[in-house]
Structure formats: C-alpha cells, structure tokens
Amino acid sequence: MIVLDQENRIFTLHTKHTTYQIKADQYDVLLHTYYGPRVDGADLSSLIQCAGRSFSPNPSQAGTNRTYSLDIMPQEYSTCGVGDFRLPSIELELPSGSHTCDLRYCGVQKQKGKYTLNGLPAFFAGETEAETLIVHLNDAAAQVMVSLYFGVFEHLDLITRAVKITNVGEQPVHLCRCASLCLDFLRCDMDFITFNGHHLMERCLDRGPLRSGIQSVGSVRGASSHQHNPFVMLCDHNADEDIGVCYGAMLLYSGNFEAAVECSQYENSRLVMGIHPYHFGWTLEPNGSFTAPEAAMVCSPNGFGQMSRQYHRAIREHLLREPWAGQRKPVLVNNWEATYFNFNADKLTEIAKEAAPLGIELFVMDDGWFGRRNDDNAGLGDWYVNTEKLPGGLEALVPRIRELGMKFGIWMEPEMVNEDSQLYQQHPDWVLCVPCRNPARGRGQLVLDFSRKDVREHIYGQLKKVLSSADISYVKWDMNRSLTDVWSAALPAGRQGEVYHRYVLGVYDMLERLRQDFPQILIEGCCGGGGRFDGGMLYYTPQIWCSDDSDAIDRLRIQYGTSFCYPVTTMGAHVSAVPNEQNGRVTPLETRGTVAMSGAFGYEMDLSKCTEAEKQVIRQQIETYKARYALIHQGDYYRLANPFQNSGYTAWEQVSPDKREALVSVVLGCTHAAPPFRTLSLKGLDPKLNYQADGTGPLYSGATLMKAGWPLPQVPGDYQSFQFYFRAVR
Ligand code: GLA
Helix, strand or coil, X not given: CEEEECCCCEEEEECCCEEEEEEECCCCCEEEEEEEECCCCCCHHHHCCCCCCCCCCCCHHHCCCCCCCCCCCCECCCCECCCCCCCCCEEEECCCCCCCECCEEEEEEEEECCCCCCCCCCCCCCCCCCEEEEEEEEECCCCEXXXXXXXXXXXXXXXXXXXXXXXXXXXXXXXXXXXXXXXXXXXXXXXXXEEEEECCEEEEEEEEECCCEEEEEEECCCCCCCCECCEEEEEECCCCCCCCCEEEEEECCCCCEEEEEEECCXXXXXXXXXXXXXXXXXXXXXXXXXXXXXXXXXEECCHHHHHHHHHHHHHHHHCCCCCCCCCCCCCEEECHHHHCCCCCHHHXXXXXXXXXXXXXXXXXXXXXXXCCCCCCCECCCCCCECCCCCCCHHHHHHHHXXXXXXXXXXXXXXXXXXXXXXXXXXXXXHECCCCCCCCCCECCEEEECCCCHHHHHHHHHHHHHHHHCCCCCEEEECCCCCCCCCCCCCCCHHHHHHHHHHHHHHHHHHHHHHHHHCCCCEEEECECCECCCCHHHHCCCCEEECCCCCCHHHHHHHHHHHCCCCXXXXXXXXXXXXXXXXXXXXCCHHHHHHXXXXXXXXXXXXXXXXXXXXXXXXXXXXXXXXXXXXXXXXXXEEEEECCCCCCCEEEEEEECCCCCEEEEEEEECCCCCCCCCEEECCCCCCCCCEEEECCEEEEEXXXXXXXXXXXXXXXXXXXXXXXXXXXXXX
C-alpha cells in the first residue's frame, strides 16, 4: 500500500511486514526516513537528528542554519559535489565540465500496477498485484530530471526500484554513474553478507561486520560473474535463519555491477547498488534519457529464511515468464560430461535410448555439433551442423530422438567467436577489440560486439535457421569467457563508455527475440556454469546451470548460497558420474540424486555405462522427482543446516503452501566410527497437524517435529543421504 501525505510531502510504502518512507523536506531535499519492520501512521523523519558538524557543509538555502547538511542526513538518491561526501548514486559531467549534481523534489505520482522498463528485465504484475510510486527530482542548473520508480508488492514484502535520468536541457550531458538503489540507514551496527567464489565454486556466503569506510563487491568482467553475485544482504549482528532484521538487495542485471556499503563518520551507513562505474558513461542528448536496471529489496523482520522465501515467491510468480513459470520442466540428460566433443549421431542416440525408459524426457546435445568444433579452439560463430558428426543434420537426428519419446535440446554460445571460424575470417572487425592492440583470448575465443545491431542480426539469422530446421524444445545459452578489450568500432571515442551496457542490452534483445519467435523453447542460461546467475538472466532464461562443478558435495555449498535469493526451480542441477569429473570425489548415486533433485533436475553422464542396479536407482529418483515436483519447485524452502558451518551434515526442507506436506533432504559428511546421535529440527510445519514420515510409523505433531526434532539415522560410508517425506494425516 502506498500512502501519499501530500501536505507534509511524506510518501510511505507499506508491505505486509515492512515500511519504507521518503520525505521531501523544507529545502525540497528528498530524505529517506525509514526502511524496516512495519510501523504505521508515523512521520519517521523525527528519527533524523541534526547538529552543527564541522566540515559538513550547509546548502545555500539553509542560510545561517549550520545544523543542516546533506552530508549527515539520510538521502533517498545521493548526489555528489554539493555537500554529501558519502557514496554518490549519480554523477554527471555537465557541458561546463563540472561534476556536480544537486537534486530537488518536484513532484510525485502513484499508479496502479507495476511500472515496466523498455528493453530491461523487470518484475511484472497485474493491475491489482502491485502499485507504483514515481518521485520526480530536478537539477535546475544541470537541466536534468531524475525519476525514481518504486514498485510495491505488498504480500511479498518486495519493493522494486528503477531510475530514469532525462536531459531536459539543450546541450548534451554526460552520465558517469547512475545507481539503481541507494539505501541509507541511521545505523551501521550491521553485518554485510555477499556471495562470492570462482568458476566451479560460485555464491559462497561471506559475512562480516560493517567497518568504517567502504566495502564493496562487484564485477568488471562484462557478466555478473562467478566471483561476486549481484545480490547482497545487510542484517543485525545476531540475525540468523529465524531471527533478526535483514535486508536483501538484488540487481536485475547481467553485466558489470557494484554493490558498495559505506559506514560513515557518524555511524550511519549507505548501500548503493547499480551498474559498475568502471568504464561506464552515457551521453544524454537533449530529450534523451537513460534507465538504470531494476533493483529489488526485501526486508525481513524475522531472519534470512523469511527473506529468501519472499524472494523465491516473487521470482517464481513475478519474474519467471510463461509458459515455464507454471509448467513442469522436463527431466533432461546432457551429453557434455559423457562425451565432451567426441560424439556422433550414433553415440547420442545410444545415450538417448538408455535415457527414455528411465523416465528422462529431454535429450540435450551440448557443445561440439557445429562448424569445425572438435575442440574448444574452433567453430564458435559457425552455427551450422557438422555433418561429419551428424550426417543428415538435425533433420535426421532430431526425429530419431523424438521417436524415442523424448524432446530435443541444443547448446549454443552466440556471443562468442573463434578465430578459426568462417565468421571470423569474413568479419574480423565484429569482435570487441581496441585499435592497434591484439585482444586477449579466453578459452581460445574472442567476444562478438553484441552492442552492434548488425552483428546480432547476423548471429540471430544463423540461430533462427538452426532452430527452425527441426523440432527443438530447449536451448542452453552459454557464455564462456569474461570481456576484455571493450571497444566498439560502431561508436565514437566519447561514447565508448556505453559499450559494456549496450552489450548487455544486446544480449537481452537477442534473448527476447528468441523467446518471441520460439515461445515453446525452454532456454537455460549458462556462463561456464554460474557466471551469470542473476535476476536479469532469469527474466529470459527460467533456469540457469548453477555451476560447472557437478560434485554433489561441492554443490551443497553452491546451492545453499544460491538459495538465499534464487528459488530451486531456477538452479540447473544434474547427477553426474563418479569419480566426479571436477574433483575426483566418489559419492553414492542416491546422494547425487538427492542434491540434484532440489533443482531443475537432470543427468549428465553416459547412461549406457550404468549397471542395471544403477538404472533402477535412477528410475526411482525420476519417479520421486516427478511425484514431488510441485512440492520441490513451488514449496517454501527452509535451510536446516549450513554446509559451511556443519561438517556433519547439510539439510534443507520444502514445505507445501498448505503445510500438509514436507520433503526433508539430508546429506551426511565423511563417515566416522561411532558417530554422534543427531536430531534435526524441522521448520515451517503446522504445529497442530500430525505428520507421518514416508507413509508408515507413528504420528508426530508439527510442534514435536519442530521443537523436539527428528532423529537422523546412522549409516556407515561417506556422504550418505536421506529424504523423508512428511504428510499430515489428520
Ligand atoms: C561451459 C558449460 C558446460 C558445457 C561447456 C561446453 O563450460 O558450463 O556445461 O556446456 O561449456 O563447452
């Protein structure tokens, strides 16, 4: 609910459990007065205290009042060069060469429904599902208007934000920085939580207290990156899964980003999140505008679990688009770890033949089917079938797979090119490269200049031809290197700062076209696994390959970290062979199934090498997964044990919205002689209902299972796992 108090110029956004408030003050400065657990009916600017502070200047309107300073008061969208020395949200270079920006309130609007953003991913909503607040600010000297957009999803505790900058003057203005979110707190006694890692180990939780100065994470790799995720949190020092106030901030963006928190001199803090300012610049011609990508905040008064569940619901219901939001996604088998580049039509058909009777529904042909792609030094850019491997092309192969009762999917990496390709021979000028410099290679490949429409047009033409040539149900859209040598032949020197962002817009444009032209195709995002796992991609690709590390035990950490923001339905997760291809670990097949099942489930192994006993286990896993699909994918997710802290076991749980069903998954660590007896407390059940585990045995009330717990069995052997299915019987 949005409450506009026009007289006092106080704008309050209420969600079910939280309140966010903004106030335009006596000098038309837009103050941020509060964000936190819900409070009703108050003017929270009373929380802001003023006192004269040396070296914190006073705006000229304040006259002789030395107690008023932008440097001390909480700002809704921070500026620079005019008195606030903390993290700026916006930086302009004016025609005079000045780098100042001074914004003043000039109007407000409220609308039913949720605003939309042209060409950018955004949460969506029907007319009655959300409301929009738009606050207009103006820098009269710079002749720039700034509109702050807020989308309020009341029942989800979700507040989205976007920013539009418009040049209302007659000369071009240069935008050097434009954050999506600025969040000021009158405190800094909080922890900053970020999700970090590297290729093969993404989104590991890192937590530490705020300290004086600036702490930040970000990416300048052109993609949101394996190293840091565009989702961060701030929370009470004592917050955990169930208690404490915590704030999540998510950027729906797949390129360079920065999330920075500053703990300032008087123990206030400010979080600023948006496109990374490194090599960012945008020229605003007269009447031109720039829209910063959307950010989305959730505040939970009751710990991390509630925050995650609100994000999960919001993403499932308002970010993932049809048809896949409401439809069961097929169980797949992918040939990558089974064959790498070394396959032909017969080998693929052999794997598919084994897969179909096990209940697998989609066969995915990974890298290596096109051009001269026999290893990773050649072929990217030549998106036509290698008929030596696949005689008769997809026209011959796909019907063979379809006849087995399976759908067919294909791998692509459209943003890249190998020098050893026809495309590069014909268009060497289509890659990102700096004049007079040889561009760096990554995995032996160069990056196509996707900021250019002509380049995208050509690649899209090739993709469309392939996808129209056969009955294709799935595309894995990969991206296997970071961007370097970012310079576009299509833009003048003064506008090269636009290339990184135009590249991302180009990727979104291609994905949107693909969605429009092939609505039945399920697109899985990928970037060497989880190097572009963000809310921006999820708008186009409803699932993303979570990591190239398919080891079940490493995956416990990766999927745990990922779950803080993103729901399990978005996490591509496969059972692979042992010893594991990435780390050599041997885990039981059952455990690999338990872990992958909490995701967009599939297999990535040569099924023709499985024994009958293994096939029986696989058949059973797929049956369980299909039977529990709604519970796993739509249920409320509870983290029960943290794999970073608990070496004994990791556990998580999905509970159906009516609380009548729960699936509890537990994976033990390495085995020890005489292990301790362990009891696991469940969460999210109805205390009054009586539950039975796996359809047999005594009944336990929800209260008992949550307070007293459930005994974990002891089994010898490393990395054993269990799944318990609880159902309310009365
Ligand atoms: C990336 C992906 C893998 C696989 C290979 C193919 O690394 O993450 O799953 O598709 O590319 O080259």
